[in-house]
Amino acid sequence: xxxxxxxxxxxxxxxxxxxxxxxxxxxxxxxxxxxxxxxxxxxxxxxxxxxxxxxxxxxxxxxxxxxxxxxxxxxxxxxxxxxxxxxxxxxxxxxxxxxxxxxxxxxxxxxxxxxxxxxxxxxxxxxxxxxxxxxxxxxxxxxxxxxxxxxxxxxxxxxxxxxxxxxxxxxxxxxxxxxxxxxxxxxxxxxxxxxxxxxxxxxxxxxxxxxxxxxxxxxxxxxxxxxxxxxxxxxxxxxxxxxxxxxxxxxxxxxxxxxxxxxxxxxxxxxxxxxxxxxxxxxxxxxxxxxxxxxxxxxxxxxxxxxxxxxxxxxxxxxxxxxxxxxxxxxxxxxxxxxxxxxxxxxxxxxxxxxxxxxxxxxxxx
Amino acid sequence: xxxxxxxxxxxxxxxxxxxxxxxxxxxxxxxxxxxxxxxxxxxxxxxxxxxxxxxxxxxxxxxxxxxxxxxxxxxxxxxxxxxxxxxxxxxxxxxxxxxxxxxxxxxxxxxxxxxxxxxxxxxxxxxxxxxxxxxxxxxxxxxxxxxxxxxxxxxxxxxxxxxxxxxxxxxxxxxxxxxxxxxxxxxxxxxxxxxxxxxxxxxxxxxxxxxxxxxxxxxxxxxxxxxxxxxxxxxxxxxxxxxxxxxxxxxxxxxxxxxxxxxxxxxxxxxxxxxxxxxxxxxxxxxxxxxxxxxxxxxxxxxxxxxxxxxxxxxxxxxxxxxxxxxxxxxxxxxxxxxxxxxxxxxxxxxxxxxxxxxxxxxxxx
Numbered sequence: 130x131x132x133x134x135x136x137x138x139x140x141x142x143x144x145x146x147x148x149x150x151x152x153x154x155x156x157x158x159x160x161x162x163x164x165x166x167x168x169x170x171x172x173x174x175x176x177x178x179x180x181x182x183x184x185x186x187x188x189x190x191x192x193x194x195x196x197x198x199x200x201x202x203x204x205x206x207x208x209x210x211x212x213x214x215x216x217x218x219x220x221x222x223x224x225x226x227x228x229x230x231x232x233x234x235x236x237x238x239x240x241x242x243x244x245x246x247x248x249x250x251x252x253x254x255x256x257x258x259x260x261x262x263x264x265x266x267x268x269x270x271x272x273x274x275x276x277x278x279x280x281x282x283x284x285x286x287x288x289x290x291x292x293x294x295x296x297x298x299x300x301x302x303x304x305x306x307x308x309x310x311x312x313x314x315x316x317x318x319x320x321x322x323x324x325x326x327x328x329x330x331x332x333x334x335x336x337x338x339x340x341x342x343x344x345x346x347x348x349x350x351x352x353x354x355x356x357x358x359x360x361x362x363x364x365x366x367x368x369x370x371x372x373x374x375x376x377x378x379x380x381x382x383x384x385x386x387x388x389x390x391x392x393x394x395x396x397x398x399x400x401x402x403x404x405x406x407x408x409x410x411x412x413x414x415x416x417x418x419x420x421x422x423x424x425x426x427x428x429x430x431x432x433x434x435x436x437x438x439x440x441x442x443x444x445x446x447x448x449x450x451x452x453x454x455x456x457x458x459x460x461x462x463x464x465x466x467x468x469x470x471x472x473x474x475x476x477x478x479x480x481x482x483x484x485x486x487x488x489x490x491x492x493x494x495x
Numbered sequence: 496x497x498x499x500x501x502x503x504x505x506x507x508x509x510x511x512x513x514x515x516x517x518x519x520x521x522x523x524x525x526x527x528x529x530x531x532x533x534x535x536x537x538x539x540x541x542x543x544x545x546x547x548x549x550x551x552x553x554x555x556x557x558x559x560x561x562x563x564x565x566x567x568x569x570x571x572x573x574x575x576x577x578x579x580x581x582x583x584x585x586x587x588x589x590x591x592x593x594x595x596x597x598x599x600x601x602x603x604x605x606x607x608x609x610x611x612x613x614x615x616x617x618x619x620x621x622x623x624x625x626x627x628x629x630x631x632x633x634x635x636x637x638x639x640x641x642x643x644x645x646x647x648x649x650x651x652x653x654x655x656x657x658x659x660x661x662x663x664x665x666x667x668x669x670x671x672x673x674x675x676x677x678x679x680x681x682x683x684x685x686x687x688x689x690x691x692x693x694x695x696x697x698x699x700x701x702x703x704x705x706x707x708x709x710x711x712x713x714x715x716x717x718x719x720x721x722x723x724x725x726x727x728x729x730x731x732x733x734x735x736x737x738x739x740x741x742x743x744x745x746x747x748x749x750x751x752x753x754x755x756x757x758x759x760x761x762x763x764x765x766x767x768x769x770x771x772x773x774x775x776x777x778x779x780x781x782x783x784x785x786x787x788x789x790x791x792x793x794x795x796x797x798x799x800x801x802x803x804x805x806x807x808x809x810x811x812x813x814x815x816x817x818x819x820x821x822x823x824x825x826x827x828x829x830x831x832x833x834x835x836x837x838x839x840x841x842x843x844x845x846x847x848x849x850x851x852x853x854x855x856x857x858x859x860x861x
Contacts, residue, residue: 167812167813167814167815167816168812301729332821334729335703335805335813335814336729337701337703337727337728337729338727340813343805343806343813343814344813344814344815347814347815347818348815348818351815351817351818357818357819358818358819358820358821359805359806359814359818359819359820359821360805360820360821361703361704361728361760361761361805362703362727362728362729362761363667363700363702363703363728363760363761363762363764364760364761364821364823364826365764366761366763366764366767366826367760367761367763367764367823367826368821370763370826370827394727394729394730394733395727395728395729395730395732395733396729397732397733397736398729398731398732398733398764398768401732401767401768401771402764402767402768404771405767405770405771439701439709439725439726439727440709440725442808442809443808443809443811443813445809446533446534447533447701447706447709447710447809448533448701448709448710448713448725449533449710449713449714449717450533451717452713452714452717452723452724452725453723453724453725454724454725454726455698455724455725455726455730455734457730457733460730460732460733460736
């Protein structure tokens with residue numbers, strides 16, 4: 130792609146495209162408008178934290194890690210606006226910006242996590258009025274972005290070890306480069322397997338209502354030359370019954386400390402089907418997705434989005450006028466259906482207590 | 496509806512709309528173009544068996560029983576064209592017409608069944624050259640149509656007895672009035688429960704890729720004043736886990752003699768989910784759907800339709816150019832996942848051998 134808008138500054142995603150990047154001057158966010166993919170590759174230019182929040186809410190960017198990075202960058206724009214304020218007013222402005230961002234998508238815990246990191250920094254540097262606040266927030270945002278890509282690569286290596294050569298991986302939604310800082314979580318596992326020389330192909334659930342699988346997973350795997358076939362969500366069971374699926378790998382929007390995993394609506398059904406067919410079901414997610422405050426999945430808030438996202442498709446009404454639709458955006462897969470969780474810190478096999486991960490016995494948890 | 500085109504002649508469907516009707520002069524088939532629902536109610540007028548076959552292939556009409564009746568009516572148009580031929584030439588013409596019809600949709604067994612009934616009649620009356628052939632084929636078509644509606648009502652009564660008052664029924668695809676001669680199979684069960692005074696509501700899987708649930712099930716239940724909520728296919732598991740589903744009722748395109756059931760793609764996944772959650776899974780279908788020649792589901796041919804039905808939506812491409820899609824139109828639910836099969840002859844609880852249904856012990860099988 131020749132038309133990436135951050136030409137001159139390096140893309141932290143490590144690819145020819147990014148879900149989100151901060152420009153070299155720390156003044157603008159570039160967000161790939163994922164609602165327009167695959168038909169059109171268009172980056173939105175966002176100059177304020179409110180614009181960034183609106184873009185998150187409107188699904189310009191989606192995927193828990195990518196939302197987290199977008200929020201951190203949103204806080205950079207907030208710090209820029211508030212750089213000349215007194216310490217108290219600066220902190221007030223940053224907290225308000227954080228609230229705005231946190232309100233956009235309730236299920237992705239990375240969002241709250243990134244805002245919290247930014248606010249901790251804000252408290253530290255509030256006394257230093259001026260450019261330093263802005264620059265330091267930008268450094269934090271870029272660090273979180275780099276760490277996320279590194280986490281995805283580590284997750285990929287850990288997960289890829291579980292994929293046999295010649296495996297067909299079924300995935301739901303998009304847990305790829307577009308859902309993260311770059312490289313992807315579930316698709317990072319696929320990429321790492323391919324980089325390790327394994328033959329691997331992907332069956333992508335189209336993932337109604339937003340079609341992240343058909344539009345985004347297919348788009349980014351095609352760019353990487355990894356074989357991908359799209360199926361409707363209802364075909365997953367049939368494909369499993371025909372022996373077409375070696376493993377399921379999905380991402381996560383939030384993981385409770387017992388391993389219960391919230392992810393895009395439909396994931397739970399895929400997990401039940403995997404169990405029915407004796408197929409391993411893996412969750413791939415950075416540690417920032419783990420919510421140690423949530424004892425179990427029941428503590429995870431499930432966002433309900435507008436029914437119009439179900440009743441309409443491409444602007445066209447598919448459900449009769451006056452008929453109701455229900456749109457929970459996420460569901461919770463109980464830990465007992467999860468074969469393993471891949472994080473950058475290591476692999477966890479439920480049942481588990483993520484406050485005491487297995488590797489903590491070998492060294493201090495971080 | 497004031498604009499049904501068969502004004503003057505009675506609709507055999509028993510409703511203000513019909514999937515298919517033969518006009519009073521036995522010259523034209525009226526088919527409700529289900530591809531345009533719910534946006535537009537438009538009947539196609541078909542004057543030849545080839546036009547009828549094309550309409551079946553192109554999904555103007557769908558649903559195994561409705562396809563069967565359409566085929567029987569298509570044979571009426573063939574008999575009209577061939578009414579002046581000699582006996583041998585007439586039979587030849589009718590067999591060719593039957594082949595054309597049979598080639599349109601391989602999974603629905605009712606289609607082959609209706610064609611066979613028509614050809615048996617053709618052999619009987621081949622010697623009587625002239626109008627009698629045409630009239631007798633029309634009488635047969637109408638008899639099959641009336642029998643189908645009566646069968647749906649009987650199925651409905653039998654199935655409704657299994658639904659508790661206040662039940663929410665999850666259904667997949669459209670097994671309603673639009674999929675049959677009228678009244679419906681799975682939705683016939685719902686209608687009969689409502690007519691018996693039970694409070695009943697429906698969760699309709701939208702049923703990608705053709706959206707029969709979102710478009711057709713929602714449309715006809717709304718017309719009947721039965722509460723219906725549309726969910727995407729991936730939401731079924733979540734709804735079950737939340738205790739929102741009392742029973743699953745679906746139709747069938749073909750039932751093997753061991754009870755294995757072919758139905759719209761996605762049905763098998765719903766059956767696995769129902770089993771996982773301990774929810775009864777019912778199949779409602781007329782006896783014409785039973786294929787005693789198929790020992791098990793593996794003997795049922797599964798139609799693969801064009802990938803474009805997955806890659807495009809409303810004429811718009813949703814999957815990137817060059818990415819493959821897979822489109823098996825049906826799947827097979829093994830009998831062990833089926834709680835009961837409702838037919839107009841009675842209820843069957845797998846495991847079973849449909850050559851020897853339970854009611855045969857109480858009287859001769861027909």
